[in-house]
Amino acid sequence: MGVTRTPTSLSQGSRTRGGIGESTLRPDGTLKVTGEFAYASDMWHEDMLWGYTLRSPHAHAEIVSVDTSEALAQPGVRAVLTYDDLPTEVKTYGLEVPDTPVLAHGRVRHHGEPVAIIAADHPETARRAAAKIRVEYAELPVVHDEASATAPGAPLLHPNRADDHGRHVPHPNIVHRQPIVRGDAAAAKETADVVVSGEYEVGMQDQAFLGPESGLAVPAEDGGVDLYVATQWLHADLRQIAPVLGLPEDKIRMTLAGVGGAFGGREDLSMQIHSCLLALRTGRPVKIVYNRFESFFGHVHRHPAKLWYEHGATKDGRITHMKCRIVLDGGAYASTSPAVVGNAASLAVGPYAIDDVDIEALALYTNNPPCGAMRGFGAVQACFAYESQMDRLAAELGLDPVEFRRRNAMSQGTFMPTGQRVDSPAPVAEILRRLKAMPLPPERQWESAGRSGTATDVRALPGGLSNTTHGEGVVRGVGYAVGIKNVGFSEGFDDYSTARVRLQVVGGEPVATVHTAMAEVGQGGVTVHAQIARTELGVTQVSIAPADTKVGSAGSTSASRQTYVTGGAIKNACEAVREQVLQIGRARFGTYHPAWNTAELLLEDGKVVTDGGEVLAPLAEVLEDETVEADLEWRHRPTEALDVRTGQGFGHVQYSFAAHRAVVEVDTELGLVKVVELACAQDVGKALNPQSVIGQIQGGTTQGLGLAVMEEIVVSPGAKVCNPSFTDYLIPTILDTPTIPVDILELADEHAPYGLRGVGEAPTLSSTPAVLSAIRQATGLALKRVPVRPEHLTGT
């Protein structure tokens, strides 16, 4: 662990066992490891039907006709629904722009788009019935990249757009475009001694969460429906589901089911509306579980991107200017593309102080699979490009790449290209310094790891147990990269969370109950929430109520925001509860002891104590049979929209920074890569649960490694998905995962609860370019695309 400089004024509450700063264990950890945890796909209900989705085999086609009669006639089939069966005038949904059809009407715009849904007694019956639905398609030409999407006469994905972005985009097949201009890049370029430009490409990464989309809709007697589902944001789902069903929101009662990972892939709806429609139509509970194949079509992916960058620098290693153009492929529907564009643009410069910039980012509508949120959210693509540029600039100038980055690193007080001043610690140079100072792993570990002098441990070599080299052709490379990520929802979004905290005496012990709608998707929110309650209320027993819509919105489990925002909401509600408890105490005991009214009071170890440590009363005696509760919304400081033309504005809540050093062994003949070590240094403000923080950093690092060397959804020129399975969409195994030493800095952000900084995404950014940098060093190749494939390394 690194330095700890949390000002004491930010450490509210008290010192109680199991509070913040401790690595308390996850309440769901043992169940998950032993296979006993109930995921959404494990749910069962008496009299339950199984739902199934018929999807388009074409990327772009007119639907000429749909005939469901034969499917409906199958024994065991209870309902077959198409667009014509939708109950209200609201037939589309969407997180930002409601452009996604619940079921296709007249036209399918991407491979795998839902066309019809079936409910049957058995999943196999439903699947067979789907094959009996006769859909006549007339294929249409596809648009699959910027050139085809903006060509004269290009088919328009959404010809009658009514969204706000439609007014300012240069072409109707552009979802959103965000320029950011600051200073005078052209003039600054004149002062440059070297200018480096390059085009970079990022492939389509999948979240590859392990628990596929699933949920269970149970029709209720009041005409409503109870929906149990694995999602990232219950209330955003509810807002989109209710108008399609034609039900008031209070008749759709949502409860979070066990979530097996998310990484952004559960922000958009998948089977939610479908299961409710089928349940309401049949009057029976309906469960839908995607298998892995369907899951690849059931959620959005990371935007593939083409990025053009230009930087200039002076001989002494100072960056003069930056120009860039980032083109993201949003696919057939908007999803979160507008926000991803805003992120890519506003973070395009990276964690560097550059005064003169000219940035353009946009997202396309194409017939490719829809893309949206994934860990890193637009910042990942930019980081790969700007960090590739940093290495090239350093090489042009003959400077050490780490030293070059440090000379240009931003710090507290630096202005972002949006004009926003960075007003909390930005230790970019410091995390790079720490990485550089870490010892390198030993060379030729495949030899030293052997059991005898001559043995080779192929696991330490590229190819691993596939036994492709015993050291031949293997060259080591080392590379560095650093990135910047925003925390929380940006650009003026009202990003709040709600917490209901109750304190009462149960069996003689004070027990706190924390109720939020936060989606626990594996990040450890349930662990941290209990820690906050312990710290703030001085109790050891905390009960975490199931997440549901009986309490107000917690916002999304994304944007590295939940510990900040829902954690902040819990802290805030606990403070309100604490104040009520102290009022009760003052009323009961204040006349007996003056300290009740004169001292600073804390709740600690189940007692009310003075800041001097004097015990005034046990909580159980203060409360007796009273229940104290607070149910409050909490907001982080507001942000503002970015100007449509200049991109200026106070756009982000907080920034977070991570840097990586990658050490790789490359089999230069076969083009195979073994990442030996991926060291990470990151500022987290305050580690509320250090073990969880390290887990997040190691997970994000590994996901970035996946993008660097293997993870890509391959889409054909005809916009078809070529590898929708874990056979051919590869994610790192434990033998691909290197040692990941983590150096955590805790430099408090005074605007944030406890000074914390969102952790989850930043480590996903710099991991990828660090690995590529190391591979470039080993091979001498330029490598402008990720994931890098053996073909790229061998010229085949």
Added chain:
Amino acid sequence: MEFLRPADWGEALAAKAEHPSAVPLAGGTDVMVEINFDHRRPEYLLDLNRIAELGEWQTDTEYVRLGASVSYTRIMESLSTELSGLALAGHTVGSPQIRNRGSVGGNLGAASPAGDSHPALLAAGSEVEVESVRGSRRIPVEEFFTGVKRNALAEDELIRAVHIKKASGPQQFSKVGTRNAMVIAVCAFGIALHPDTRTVRTGIGSAAPTPVRARAAEDFLDAALEEGGFWDSGKTLPPSLAAEFATLASGACNPIDDVRGSAKYRRHAVSVMARRTLGWTWESYRAGHTGGTGGTGHNGHTPEGDASCV
């Protein structure tokens, strides 16, 4: 779907004769995945798991008769000396769980060009023992693969065992995949030195419609080793000889471009693997020849921590 569960081999043959469309099921690592993903819906499944003899093997002076259902784990644990190339190939199959279930018989039944055991069987020299109610026959493994996922079995035949020549010299197996474990072969190469017959045999996987031997490379090497007196002298092989062998091995490929790799890369990678594995096996042979410890050249360690591959 009907699930047939014969109690012994005779019942299994009778069931297959009665229901020729029945798909045999042993470990299920291939068949169950295809069923789960709706790629096939056989009318009958023929469960072979009650037939104990399929999980056993016998060894004589020249051959191992390997029951069709012997798992890769058993091969790696118990037969790594006799079937060293196959044991090395076994290390690259899926995950520990898959290796506990998957078998060579299943690999042959699926007859995928990417099957991991095929190059090792080709290099070692093997015959597939197949049987039906009509009788039994042995098919040389070279003749067993007839097309992409097609084999020489008649519709009423089942694979009973594989007769694999015991290693009389070093054997090696290499496989390229785009991750370091649990991956389908982009391409693979097996090689076996046979000092008893003074021949070298090879097998190439995933670089042609079927697994193939690189016969031109074998013939070239056999002749060169003989002419140069290398078998007797145990001399180091000149790099030019290994390079020519590698080029000829690459020439035996007839690969395609697909999502796993380009045809050009596959040709290139086969040549690199051919050169390297020849070097490893020959160095191992030399060590044995000159009184060293010899052995198979297998120096991988017990694998841990990888998973499914289908």
